[in-house]
Amino acid sequence: MNFLLSLICVAVSFSVAKGDGAVWSYSGNTGPAAWKNLTGYSECGNNAQSPVNIVTADVQVDSTLDDLVLTNYDDSSTKTWTLSNNGHAVKVDVDDGGYRLNSNKFSHAYKLAQFHWHWGNVSTEGSEHTIDGTEYPLEMHFVHYSTAYNAIGDAISQSKGLAALGVMFTIQSSDNQALKPIFDLLPNIQSSGSSHTFNYTGSLMSFLPSDKSYYRYMGSLTTPACQESVVWTLLQTPVGISEAQMNLLRTNPMFENNGGYMVNNYRPPQPLNGRTISKPGTAGSSAGQVVHSVAAFVFTMVAAALWFL
Numbered sequence: 001m002n003f004l005l006s007l008i009c010v011a012v013s014f015s016v017a018k019g020d021g022a023v024w025s026y027s028g029n030t031g032p033a034a035w036k037n038l039t040g041y042s043e044c045g046n047n048a049q050s051p052v053n054i055v056t057a058d059v060q061v062d063s064t065l066d067d068l069v070l071t072n073y074d075d076s077s078t079k080t081w082t083l084s085n086n087g088h089a090v091k092v093d094v095d096d097g098g099y100r101l102n103s104n105k106f107s108h109a110y111k112l113a114q115f116h117w118h119w120g121n122v123s124t125e126g127s128e129h130t131i132d133g134t135e136y137p138l139e140m141h142f143v144h145y146s147t148a149y150n151a152i153g154d155a156i157s158q159s160k161g162l163a164a165l166g167v168m169f170t171i172q173s174s175d176n177q178a179l180k181p182i183f184d185l186l187p188n189i190q191s192s193g194s195s196h197t198f199n200y201t202g203s204l205m206s207f208l209p210s211d212k213s214y215y216r217y218m219g220s221l222t223t224p225a226c227q228e229s230v231v232w233t234l235l236q237t238p239v240g241i242s243e244a245q246m247n248l249l250r251t252n253p254m255f256e257n258n259g260g261y262m263v264n265n266y267r268p269p270q271p272l273n274g275r276t277i278s279k280p281g282t283a284g285s286s287a288g289q290v291v292h293s294v295a296a297f298v299f300t301m302v303a304a305a306l307w308f309l
């Protein structure tokens, strides 16, 4: 009888795994280093993968990058959202609240589908992107898809089909009040595959830092099948979260397949392979270039004056 039961369980987990593609995880022989070798995930071994380490000294200033346009992110009315444990992360699916990420650089606005988190078992690790090698305890991703497509499934494999907005967290003594109503519900989604519908009163803007300066680069999903369809926008300024809130994440959701508490669900940085990371600003706004253009201006004026004489 027990044997039969185990057989059924094995069969069920097999078919669940098959529906989503090969089993993958964050450690061991199905961990990040092996993803590219697992059936269906060869794109994880391609050349424009995410996350990456951002070397701030190498970031290019791009005067054509404009301020982020975040439509309805400031809507603070009550909305009904679904918190779930998908076996790899904790995510919140949003209803169609008209949330859009846009820019003059985009041919179409991007529509928010969900947001989720990646974190560590300790606060010295957890983020996917790193900045000058610094790892953060938590990284939050807002996943948008291009309104050129009807559904996220249609956009996921298309060039620039998705736009992800990333936010880093640093530890502070007080709780993050915007996340509190969500993280307090984590005991309701301990098992992989569980979900919990809730009403949230507040705005998406309350999850973001007030300074929206960002880094931009072209990359991929950070989970299999690692499609290289993502326009990445990473906010430069982190927001705060308490150790107590981090511990709610570390001691409630469980990984799929009895994988233990969900921790260290982050992919390490991937090679840039010549990609550019840019940020908005005035071209040549670095100190050296300002001095250079002032010198050029003085030279021109002197030359003009001499010509008139």
Ligand SMILES: *[C@@H]1O[C@H](CO)[C@@H](O)[C@H](O)[C@H]1NC(C)=O
Pocket: 033, 034, 036, 037
């Ligand atoms: C993935 O496959 C490549 C090529 O077959 C092999 O060299 C590499 O060791 C494999 N990596 C892992 C982590 O399995």
Ligand SMILES: *[C@@H]1O[C@H](CO)[C@@H](O)[C@H](O)[C@H]1NC(C)=O
Pocket: 121, 122, 264
């Ligand atoms: C945290 O995770 C790392 C990597 O898996 C592991 O080496 C380390 O022992 C863990 N630390 C604690 C305190 O659990």
Ligand SMILES: *[C@@H]1O[C@H](CO)[C@@H](O)[C@H](O)[C@H]1NC(C)=O
Pocket: 080, 197, 198, 199
């Ligand atoms: C959300 O609020 C609506 C309107 O007040 C209510 O009918 C509904 O039951 C609430 N849903 C949950 C999950 O609390």
Ligand SMILES: [Zn+2]
Pocket: 116, 117, 118, 141, 222
């Ligand atoms: Zn993510």
